[in-house]
Amino acid sequence: MEQRPNVHRQVPMFVDAHDEGTSSMTMIQTLLLIAVAVLVGILLIRFFVARRSESERAEREARAQAAREAERQAADNAARQAAAAAARRLAERQATEKAEREAAEAAARREAERQAAEAAARREAERQAAEAAARREAERQAAEAAARREAERQAVEATARREAESQAAEASARREAERQAAEAAARREAESQAAEAAARREAERQAAEAAARREAERQAAEAAARREAERQAAEAAARREAERQAAEATARREAESQAAEASARREAERQAAEAAARREAERQAAEASARREAERQAAQREADRLAIEKALHEEENERQAIETAIEHETQRQAAEEAQRRSLAASAAALVPKIKAEEQTVVMIADDSKVVRVKTSRLLTAHRYQVLMAEDGLDAARQIEVSTPDVLVTDEDMPGMNGLQLARQLRANPRTARLPIILVTSDNEQLRANAAAAGVDVVLGKPYPEEQLISHIQQLLRNQANA
Structure with missing residues (x-):
């Protein structure tokens, strides 16, 4: 041990080389620490940006869901009010038509009795006038009957058309609400999975890049060490001790660098695991909330559907009763119309003319x-x-x-x-x-x-x-x- 200072004094140039190597390794350690700090900063920035984007997206989806719910409720209320108004109008129209039919039948009976009395009084003397009057009366009654049939048919068609449109609108609204809910749930799930996959790919890419950088730096250090060892081996035996000490110092710095890298890697992995656990917890909470909301909406839709079906069933029963009454009345009027047509056909056959439109x-x-x-x-x-x-x-x-x-x-x-x-x-x-x-x-x-x-x-x-x-x-x- 007493001879080592003499060796160092004899070869000062080797000490300078040792100092340059130490300075170079210190610079590499500094660059590694800076790279690790930059990587951690980037990960933190990406995490906070992702958290903010997810929060904004959740708020937008909540507002859109509330707006869609309000629109659906407004449409349901409007449909129910329209159905009630249609039922009231149908009852009023039926009462009016019944009164008009009774008045028309009474007038027709009185007119027939008057015409029969007049025809009996002047049957022979006024035969031609009676035939003309019979023709005009038959045409007028035919026009009235046709007008009544057309009005009744158009009323029935209008009622059926309104009923079909109401049912189609309700069914379309239900399907649209269900489709939008399913799309929103699928979109949220896809976005969550895409975000998780992107985070995993980014973490894997960064880890691979860091490992590649560390491997390149290690290989560069090993190559430098090999070149230095070869150069020092070619020199005199007096430099071997200095090289050994330099190698020991280099090994210590390499061990310290590897220990620092391992510690930084473990810290980054821990933070990434914590972030993934937080995201998973938030996703599960969001899914649970979405499931509860979907179940509530489904229950509401089922209740509304049952109420609407009950109202439609009652209205269908009333409509069938009305249609039966209308059919009986139509058959009776058709029989009367056929009788009137057969009576008017003989009179109208004598004087052919083109009917008005x-x-x-x-x-x-x-x-x-x-x-x-x-x-x-x-x-x-x-x-x-x-x-x-x-x-x-x-x-x-x-x-x-x-x-x-x-x-x-x-x-x-x-x-x-x-x-x-x-x-x-x-x-x-x-x-x-x-x-x-x-x-x-x-x-x-x-x-x-x-x-x-x-x-x-x-x-x-x-x-x-x-x-x-x-x-x-x-x-x-x-x-x-x-």
């Missing part, structure tokens, strides 16, 4: 409700009376009760198509001369089949509205002149 009844047979409504609006705008049938079978049943002046039918219908309907009408002597307009695609074979079935006019889809009106007017003129 207000007295002309046009039946529309089409399985498409859109087409029926559109064609009905066109004919009503030209002041025609309109009857509507959903298909060929429905049209045949209605024509058996009351024959229209013109039939406009679609060719392609379920049950009984347009050609089958035309053949059945032509086979019946009572409807053999009924003008028939067939609406179909522009096909020569179909036109030939339509002509063979007794169709008067074939209209190809699509057709100008003026063309339909022109054909109706021409068919009525031809029938009057026949």
Whole structure:
């Protein structure tokens, strides 16, 4: 041990090299500590930014959920109020129609008694005047009956349409609320999973980068140590002791550096684990809150649905009772109308003339409700009376009760198509001369089949509205002149 100072005095240049190596290792340690501090700072910043983003997103979702709940409740209240108002209007309209029908029947009875007394008094002397009066009266009564039937039919259709629209709106609102709730839950779950996956990937990437940096630095240090050892081995034996001491100091610094890195790594892993545990706890709390809210909304929706179904069931029972009464009344009026038509037919046969548009009844047979409504609006705008049938079978049943002046039918219908309907009408002597307009695609074979079935006019889809009106007017003129 006493010889070591002499060795150091003999080789001062080796001491300088040792000091330079120590300074270089101190700088590497400083850079490592700075890198670790920067990495920890970045992780903390990302954690706080993520926490703030999650809090803002939760607040936005809560506000949106509250707004959707308020809108749904407003829509439910409006639907219930509309249903109650419709029921009140239906009851008032029925009472008014009943009073009008009773008054019209009483007036018709009084008018029939008066006409019978007058006809008995001047049957022979005023035969021609009585026939003209009978024709006018029959036409007026037919127009009144047609107007009543049309008003009743439109009222029934309007009620059914409002009912269907109300049910469709409620069902659409329920489906939309359920879809939005499911989408919101799925979106929150996806965002939570994506955030967790991104955090895991970021932590793994940073850990990999740190490990790669540490490995590169270690390899660089080892390469430097190897080069230094090779250079020192080539020098004199007097420098070996200094190299050994330098190697011992380097080993100590390396051990200290590795211990510091391990401590920093453990601290970073602990903080990351704590952050992940906090995020998991927050996510589970959010999921529990969302589940409770979804269960509450589901219970509320179920209660509302049961109440609505009960109200709809009661309203359906009332509507069926009303429809039964209307059907009985319609059948009675149809029987009276058929009797009046048979009485007026003999009188009207002597003086053929073209009916006015207000007295002309046009039946529309089409399985498409859109087409029926559109064609009905066109004919009503030209002041025609309109009857509507959903298909060929429905049209045949209605024509058996009351024959229209013109039939406009679609060719392609379920049950009984347009050609089958035309053949059945032509086979019946009572409807053999009924003008028939067939609406179909522009096909020569179909036109030939339509002509063979007794169709008067074939209209190809699509057709100008003026063309339909022109054909109706021409068919009525031809029938009057026949």
